Amino acid sequence: MLIKKAEDILSSEITPKSLYLNRRKFLAGAALAGAAAATGAGLRELIAPSTTVFAGNKINGIQKSPLSTTEAVTPYKDVTNYNNYYEFSTEKDEPAKLAQKFRTRPWKVKIDGLVEKKQELDVDAIIKMAPPEERIYRHRCVEGWSIVVPWIGFSLSELIKRVNPTSKATFVEFTTIFDPGQMPGQMRNVLEWPYVEGLRMDEAMHPLALLCFGMYGEDLPNQDGAPLRIVVPWKYGFKSAKAIVKIHFTDKQPLNTWNISAPREYGFYSNVNPNVDHPRWSQAKERRLGEFLKRPTLMFNGYDQVASLYSGMDLKKNF
């Protein structure tokens, strides 16, 4: 699982293997355990919120983000059983089953291109870079359905600012793992593999752009993009690449997978826009999973705070 479970801390750090620890660490551990016993609080609750601790598969110490919507959260079973994940299947009810045994550890993410600190990072090191937040976002698929999800992660900018892109880097490209042995969809040519997505640097640095590793208080389920994905709530869902293994900084606009597959239908920007129809259907309305009546789709999916990123741009041309 992600990082450490409370059980692991108890067994390997406080009791038997405490001998391996230096004295200070041992005393700190003993003090914690003592305080836990004294107050009747679980050890988990006493661990500082800045420490990400996954107890069982629950994520503790999560901060609630002010960037969350107050709309009703979509039921977990809908969000985890209705997925677009073409590496596994083009059917939305199949990734839940087909991704079950997908291996999400060990997992490395390569940082390269126009960046000072080129490196390969372990996903668990990435997760520990900044305190986890719960961000409840609307998510609108280009196909006309939407969900509201309590994602867990932190702003993508937290990672980007730690790796120092050079001043030439104007775009960021995200690449999904290529592993046809584990991902049956990659044995077929339904899309060009691996799945690639990209953002302009200012979009990637916007605080709403989320580097995501959990949801509903738990690890990200495999079908939702474990162990690490991007979530860009003001753009159509396909911009939010799952299971990423590479973050590449570049001075050229990345060719994103859906744009390669059908350039007239899927652009690079793909901002949610009720005024620009998909060539084959209207984008004016959406159906929230679990609801019967359609609701109007909002410009930028309701995230008006990103509008200034596109001032002066023709969003009909740059769809």
Ligand SMILES: Nc1nc2c(c(=O)[nH]1)N[C@H]1C(S)=C(S)[C@@H](COP(=O)(O)O)O[C@H]1N2
């Ligand atoms: N690697 C990868 N990422 C992907 C996709 C995909 O097929 N492969 N589908 C995209 C689309 S079209 C949508 S709508 C969202 C769905 O995310 P969810 O299943 O967590 O709701 O993932 C996006 N990210």
Ligand SMILES: [Mo]
């Ligand atoms: Mo989508």
